[in-house]
Amino acid sequence: LKxxxxxxxxxxxxxxxxxxEVERERITERVKEMQKEFAKRTGEAEALRNGxxxxxxxLRRAVGLLEGLGEEKERWREETDRITIKMEHLPVESMVAAxxxxxxxxxxxxxxxxxxSDWESKLEARSIQNERFSFLHFTATxxxxxxxxxQGLGGDELSAENAMIIxxxxxxxxxxxxxxxxxxxVWLNRHLKEKGVQLTGSLDQTDLAFLHTLELSxxxxxxxxxxxxxxxxxxxxxxxxxxxxxxxxxxxxxxLAERSVDFSDDFCIFLTCRDPGxxxxxxxxxxxxxxxxxxxxxxxxxxxxxxxxxxxHDRPELEERRRELLANEETLKSRLMDLEDELLEQLAAxxxxxxxxxxxxxSLNRTKDSATSIAESLQESARLQDxxxxxxxxxxxxxxxxxxxxxxxxxxxxxxxxYRFSLTEFIGIFTxxxxxxxxxxxxxxxxxxxxxxxxRMKGNVFEYVSRTxxxxxxxxxxxxxxxxxxxxxxxxxxxxLFMGNFVARDGISPLKEGHLSWxxxxxxxxxxKLVLALSELNAKAKMESPNLWRGxxxxxxxxxxxxQEIALKLTSFQKVLIVQALRPDRLESALVKFTTEVLAVPSxxxxxxxxxxxxxxxxxFRPILFIVTPGADPTRDLTELAASTGQKLVSxxxxxxxxxxxxxxxxxxxxxxxxxxxxxxxxxxxWVGKIEVELRxxxxxxxxxxxxxTEPREDFPTTLLESSLKVAFEFPPGVRNNVKxxxxxxxxxxxxxxxxxxxxxxxxxACFHAAVQERTSFIPQGWTKDYEFSTADLKSAxxxxxxxxxxxxSVEWPTLRGILENAVYGCRxxxxxDLRLVRQYVKDIFAQQAIDNGGDLLPFRxxxxxxxxxxxxxxxxxxxxxxxxxxxKMAPNADRALQLTNSERVLAQIRMLRLRQVQPSGQQSAEGxxxxxxxxxxxxxxxxxxxxxxxxHQAAASEPLRPAES
Numbered sequence: 001l002k003x004x005x006x007x008x009x010x011x012x013x014x015x016x017x018x019x020x021e022v023e024r025e026r027i028t029e030r031v032k033e034m035q036k037e038f039a040k041r042t043g044e045a046e047a048l049r050n051g052x053x054x055x056x057x058x059l060r061r062a063v064g065l066l067e068g069l070g071e072e073k074e075r076w077r078e079e080t081d082r083i084t085i086k087m088e089h090l091p092v093e094s095m096v097a098a099x100x101x102x103x104x105x106x107x108x109x110x111x112x113x114x115x116x117s118d119w120e121s122k123l124e125a126r127s128i129q130n131e132r133f134s135f136l137h138f139t140a141t142x143x144x145x146x147x148x149x150x151q152g153l154g155g156d157e158l159s160a161e162n163a164m165i166i167x168x169x170x171x172x173x174x175x176x177x178x179x180x181x182x183x184x185x186v187w188l189n190r191h192l193k194e195k196g197v198q199l200t201g202s203l204d205q206t207d208l209a210f211l212h213t214l215e216l217s218x219x220x221x222x223x224x225x226x227x228x229x230x231x232x233x234x235x236x237x238x239x240x241x242x243x244x245x246x247x248x249x250x251x252x253x254x255x256l257a258e259r260s261v262d263f264s265d266d267f268c269i270f271l272t273c274r275d276p277g278x279x280x281x282x283x284x285x286x287x288x289x290x291x292x293x294x295x296x297x298x299x300x301x302x303x304x305x306x307x308x309x310x311x312x313h314d315r316p317e318l319e320e321r322r323r324e325l326l327a328n329e330e331t332l333k334s335r336l337m338d339l340e341d342e343l344l345e346q347l348a349a350x351x352x353x354x355x356x357x358x359x360x361x362x363s364l365n366r367t368k369d370s371a372t373s374i375a376e377s378l379q380e381s382a383r384l385q386d387x388x389x390x391x392x393x394x395x396x397x398x399x400x401x402x403x404x405x406x407x408x409x410x411x412x413x414x415x416x417x418x419y420r421f422s423l424t425e426f427i428g429i430f431t432x433x434x435x436x437x438x439x440x441x442x443x444x445x446x447x448x449x450x451x452x453x454x455x456r457m458k459g460n461v462f463e464y465v466s467r468t469x470x471x472x473x474x475x476x477x478x479x480x481x482x483x484x485x486x487x488x489x490x491x492x493x494x495x496x497l498f499m500g501n502f503v504a505r506d507g508i509s510p511l512k513e514g515h516l517s518w519x520x521x522x523x524x525x526x527x528x529k530l531v532l533a534l535s536e537l538n539a540k541a542k543m544e545s546p547n548l549w550r551g552x553x554x555x556x557x558x559x560x561x562x563x564q565e566i567a568l569k570l571t572s573f574q575k576v577l578i579v580q581a582l583r584p585d586r587l588e589s590a591l592v593k594f595t596t597e598v599l600a601v602p603s604x605x606x607x608x609x610x611x612x613x614x615x616x617x618x619x620x621f622r623p624i625l626f627i628v629t630p631g632a633d634p635t636r637d638l639t640e641l642a643a644s645t646g647q648k649l650v651s652x653x654x655x656x657x658x659x660x661x662x663x664x665x666x667x668x669x670x671x672x673x674x675x676x677x678x679x680x681x682x683x684x685x686x687w688v689g690k691i692e693v694e695l696r697x698x699x700x701x702x703x704x705x706x707x708x709x710t711e712p713r714e715d716f717p718t719t720l721l722e723s724s725l726k727v728a729f730e731f732p733p734g735v736r737n738n739v740k741x742x743x744x745x746x747x748x749x750x751x752x753x754x755x756x757x758x759x760x761x762x763x764x765x766a767c768f769h770a771a772v773q774e775r776t777s778f779i780p781q782g783w784t785k786d787y788e789f790s791t792a793d794l795k796s797a798x799x800x801x802x803x804x805x806x807x808x809x810s811v812e813w814p815t816l817r818g819i820l821e822n823a824v825y826g827c828r829x830x831x832x833x834d835l836r837l838v839r840q841y842v843k844d845i846f847a848q849q850a851i852d853n854g855g856d857l858l859p860f861r862x863x864x865x866x867x868x869x870x871x872x873x874x875x876x877x878x879x880x881x882x883x884x885x886x887x888x889k890m891a892p893n894a895d896r897a898l899q900l901t902n903s904e905r906v907l908a909q910i911r912m913l914r915l916r917q918v919q920p921s922g923q924q925s926a927e928g929x930x931x932x933x934x935x936x937x938x939x940x941x942x943x944x945x946x947x948x949x950x951x952x953h954q955a956a957a958s959e960p961l962r963p964a965e966s
Contacts, residue, residue, distance in 0.1 A: 061361055072343065072367070085131075092128055093138055100135050105165045106178070106279050106292025109158045109301055139164040146330045151194065152187040155308065156301045159184070162293045166270075167191075169291050174241050176228075176271040178279055179295040180722065181424050185225065185272055198222040202272075204693045205234045215256055221266030227696075228273040229689035229719055231281030240269060241289035274422075275718040297423055299403050306399035306430060311392060313434045314449070322388050329381050332374045339367040398450050398457075402430050404484050405461050408477075411913050412465065415473050417714045418627050421465070422722035429464055433457035455600060458485060462599055466606040468726040470629070471733045472902070475588065476909040478595035478604045485598050490573050497533045498577060499911060518546035518553065519582065526581040534577070540569040541578065549582075556892065558583050559590035572597055580903075585896035587903040605732050611641045611745070618725045620670070620700030623691070625724035626709045630788050632729045635677065636795055637745045638707055642675055644747050647703070651677035659687045666694055666706065673701030681710035685717065692720040731773045735888070738770035739763075740875050742794065743868060752866040757809040759866040760851050761801045767858055768845045769794040771888060772825060772838070781894045784831045796824045801846075817842045840889070 086093075096119060104112045120133060136145070136157065145160055153163050166175050166188065179185055185202075192199060200217045202225045203210055217224045226237075233241075236257050245254045245263050254263040273279070276296045279287070297305065311318050346363055406426045412419040433456040462481060466474050483490060496502045516524050531538040542548055548563045555561045559579050562570070570578075572594045579590040592604055611634070618624050626634050635651065642649035650669065652662050662678050669676035681688050695706065708724070710716065731738045743766065751759055773789050775782030797820060804816040820826070820842050829835050844850065845858070854861035863870050 065361065072340070075340070075371075089131065092123065093133060096123075096133050097135055097138050101165045101169055101291060105162065106176075106294050108294060108296060109298040112161070136160055136164065139168055142330050143334050146327065148187075148191065151190045152183070153191075154183065154187075154305070156304050158298065158301050159295065162295055163187075165291065165293050170268055170270065173291045174269055174271060174289065175293050176273065176279060176282075176290040177293045177295065178273055178276050180274050180276065180297075180422055181295070182272075182274065184293075184295045188270070189225075192223055197266075197268075200224045202227050202697060204229070204690070204697075205232075206690060206693070210234075211236065211257060215259070215261050217269075218254065218256065218261045218263055218267050221264030223268045223270070225270050225272055227693065228271055228278055229275075229693065229717060231278045233271075233282065233286050237269075238286075238289075241286070273719075274722065277718065299407060302403040302406060302423070303396070303399045305427075306402045307392065307396055309427065309431060310395050310398055310434060310453070313431070314395070315391070318388055318391055322385070322392075325381050325385055325388070329378060332377055332381075336371060336374050339363075339370050343367050394446060395450070398453050401454055401484075402426075402457060405457065405481070408480055408484060409461065409465055411480075412469070412473075412477060414912055415476060415909050416470070416712065418712045418716060418721060418726070419465075419468060419473070420718055420721040421468075425464075425722070426461075429460050430457060433460050458599055459601060462601060463606050466604065468627070468728055470627075470728045470730060471605065472905065473909070474604045475591055475595070475902070476906050476913075478599065479591055479906060479910060480913060482595040482598040486573070489571055493533055494573060494577060497530065498573075498580065499907065499914075502529060502533045518550040520553070523582050530577060530581040534574070537570070537574055537577070541566050541574075553582055557586070557589065559586050559593050584903065585893075585899050588899040588906070591903065591906065603737075605734070605737055611637055612645070614725065614727065615641070615645075615705055618705060620702060620704040620706075621695050621698070623695060623706040623708050623720070623724045625721070625726045626707070626729040627712055627726060628709050629730045630711070632731070633791050634707075634709065634729050635679070636791055638675075638677055640745075640747055640750075644749070647705075648672075648674035649677060650674065651679065653679040654684045654687075655680060659684055659690075663690060663694060666691065667698070669706070670694075670698045670700040670704050673703035675705045675707065677707040677709075679709045681708055682713045682716070685713060685715055688720055689717045692717070692723060695723075731770070733774075733777065735767070735770045735774050736875055738773060739766050740872065742766040742770065743872050743875070746868060748868045751868040754805070754866070755809050756864050756866055757811065757851075758802065758805055759868070759871070760862045760864075761805065761811060762798055763862060763871055764845055764850065764858075765794060765797040765801050768820075768841060769797065771841060771845075775837075775888060775890070778890065778894055778898055781890060781897070782888075783829070783834050783837075785834075787828050787834070789825065789828060793824055793828070800824060811846075811848070813846060813848065817846050820846065 096116075099119070100112070100116070104115045107115070116133060116135075140160070148160070148163055149155055153159050162177075162184065166177070169175060177184055177188075189199060198221065200213060200222045203213055204227055207213075214224065216222070239255045245252050247253070248260065252263045252265075253260040255261075271290065276294065279290075279292050279294070282290070343363055346359065406421075406423065409421045409426060412421070433453055435452070435456060458481065462478065465477055469477060483495070493502065516527065519527050527543065531543055538544075548566060552558055552561060552563060559575065562575060562578075567575070576587070576590045576594050580587050595604060596602065614624055628634070638651075639649060641647075650665055652658060652665055654662060666676050666678070678691070681691075691706075691708070709729075732741050746762075751762060769789065772787075776786055776789070779786055800819045801811075801816055804812045804819075806812065821839050825842070826835055826838050829838060850858060851862050863874055865871075
């Protein structure tokens with residue numbers, strides 16, 4: 001039973017087991033089903049998660065694309081608006097740009113701005129244009145200008161405008177480039193060479209091979225530079241200027257002289273000239289075929305140029321940093337434009353899903369980041385540029401002063417046609433005045449540095465220019481320089497009074513008649529005008545005090561002996577005004593004193609320049625031009641210099657049709673390296689330009705020197721004058737200065753070749769020659785007429801003196817005096833009084849007593865030595881100048897008339913300089929135009945004078961008539 005119960009339990013357990021196994025199988029199946037469902041749901045969840053992430057990525061890309069394109073859209077919108085406006089203005093701006101190229105390219109910077117302003121105002125009045133037009137922005141990009149400047153183009157706006165005029169027009173018209181410095185021609189050559197253009201080089205219309213070279217250039221498509229030395233264009237060029245081509249079959253030909261020549265499309269021609277006046281002098285029918293391009297510097301352009309020079313010398317890091325900033329700015333702008341172009345190209349080329357283009361997104365992000373970085377860099381560059389401009393402005397004063405000096409130098413051509421100076425000359429002087437570079441520690445150091453540069457520059461300019469001026473014109477230049485130097489201390493009414501432009505409007509003088517007893521009657525009106533014009537000067541000078549001024553007005557050299565208590569209160573120029581009013585016969589001396597004090601120079605006469613120093617200063621391609629007066633001849637001095645330096649000197653005087661021989665002599669000299677002297681250029685002015693062409697186109701030997709002589713002529717070629725080292729060759733003012741010049745011209749070995757007596761007699765010849773020449777400054781007090789005592793007379797006197805020397809050192813004085821009286825100097829004069837004077841001079845100077853004890857005509861007692869240096873030293877340290885009229889055996893007041901004449905001439909020349917010439921159009925020469933503002937100032941003076949006289953007339957008319965006394 002128990003077993004059975006157990007079996008039943010076992011059976012039940014087995015049944016339960018089977019049930020459980022079935023249940024387990026069912027559950028297992030369910031688990032499997034659930035696992036499958038879980039796996040399915042997990043996959044779906046992962047797919048959803050991936051979809052969400054992909055959607056989020058797409059959303060991020062879409063947002064990034066929208067944001068990036070939004071910023072680009074803003075830039076594109078602005079660019080589109082700008083282009084739309086540009087397209088609307090394009091016809092008008094094209095017309096203005098064309099007019100700018102055709103009509104105003106020949107003008108200066110200021111005149112161009114005036115024309116543009118006038119055109120813009122007229123367009124605005126017609127509601128055609130309301131934006132300021134920029135020719136540069138219209139015709140060039142910043143990257144183009146940067147490249148042109150790297151090729152040597154000037155950094156100023158004028159040069160950039162001219163470059164665009166040339167490059168945008170030379171294929172359709174012929175440019176005439178006016179370039180005094182020739183820097184533009186150098187740039188254009190380099191630019192064309194980098195473009196692969198074949199260049200023929202510079203031609204001249206007078207060259208024998210001119211037509212042949214031009215024909216070859218036409219056939220083979222070369223570029224020609226034709227240099228004009230005068231306002232004349234060879235008629236053979238007219239077909240080229242007009243572009244008169246025609247076809248013979250398939251050949252394009254043009255008429256050249258009597259031949260039809262094949263015309264290459266690559267052929268180009270540029271006309272160049274250095275004289276700004278040439279364009280205005282070209283006939284209108286030829287002028288209309290040319291595009292004038294004027295590189296002549298203006299004052300503002302010169303200031304920028306000089307500022308760049310001084311900064312490059314003293315603070316090169318500023319200029320370098322400035323150039324780096326400009327270059328970096330251009331690079332950044334160019335890079336931004338490239339990125340924008342790349343983005344546009346990718347947007348245009350995209351296929352399929354835009355959001356899936358990873359390269360496009362990277363480019364967009366790169367553009368965005370670069371644009372932000374570039375914007376920040378440009379802002380930083382602008383801040384740095386402002387800081388650099390502040391530092392550059394510290395040096396601007398010296399550049400302004402330099403520009404004023406150059407303008408004054410340029411104005412001297414109105415005083416004398418031979419006084420022409422190029423910008424290249426002045427830049428050389430300016431650069432030399434900078435001296436050695438100095439490190440700046442404080443602003444005070446900078447002020448000292450600028451003051452040193454200013455002092456050196458004024459001294460160098462005055463020395464350089466005065467060497468070119470004749471002595472009669474040096475004081476004019478000195479006064480104008482001195483006025484510029486102390487312009488702030490010379491009041492306007494003081495200058496007007498000095499120039500004779502002051503007119504009293506009320507005519508009431510504060511000085512009473514009783515106060516003028518010390519003043520000469522003929523000077524009282526001028527004294528009254530002085531006091532009326534300058535009331536503060538009267539308060540300082542106490543002009544009503546006879547005790548102060550009675551003794552002063554009678555002094556011979558009154559300009560040196562102002563009352564001590566008054567002198568300290570007056571400026572240097574106020575002293576000049578007092579001398580002008582009271583002692584006009586001493587005005588010249590007062591002006592000399594004023595200018596030498598202001599300019600810190602010992603004399604208005606330049607230091608004596610030896611020919612050897614001139615030879616060293618000139619380079620082979622730069623001729624040395626002697627502007628001589630009748631009777632002055634440097635030939636002998638040059639011959640002696642050539643002999644002493646071992647140089648071969650060949651010379652020729654122009655005249656009689658030997659011009660071609662002179663050119664051959666010049667060419668041989670350039671090749672072989674010897675010296676060439678061509679004399680009397682004033683006799684063949686039409687031919688003179690060829691000398692400049694030969695020197696410019698040739699390659700002179702380093703030892704070659706070209707010496708030229710000419711008398712002053714109004715129509716002397718400007719280009720040769722500006723390219724030459726000019727020297728006015730005349731005897732200097734004053735006996736001592738003249739003797740110094742003679743000693744400088746003598747070779748020391750020749751002077752010291754004999755004993756003491758020989759050197760002393762030669763020095764007597766120099767003193768005698770200087771004395772007779774100095775008296776020619778006092779016509780008719782010195783001589784009855786202007787005699788031409790020349791260097792040849794001195795040479796003959798020296799040879800005669802050497803012949804009169806005996807072996808024992810004594811001199812045959814009667815023989816020497818007789819030859820000098822009758823054959824050397826006496827034959828020059830044709831008046832009995834003058835001949836008697838020559839004999840007296842010969843008797844006083846050529847005597848043993850003069851050697852032993854000196855005399856009135858000798859500046860000092862002669863030293864007992866043969867050393868030329870000792871004689872020069874005695875001249876420098878002599879207490880007596882030898883220039884006093886009493887030493888020339890003339891009346892003490894002999895120079896009064898001379899000083900009156902000279903001072904009147906100086907005032908007349910300064911008045912002429914004040915009427916500055918302007919050039920309102922390229923069709924007129926600057927020589928014939930007058931500044932209307934200055935002219936108005938002169939007319940105002942006449943108007944004030946008329947008003948004062950009208951008031952006097954009305955006052956007289958208003959007085960009742962008095963009955964005549966019986």
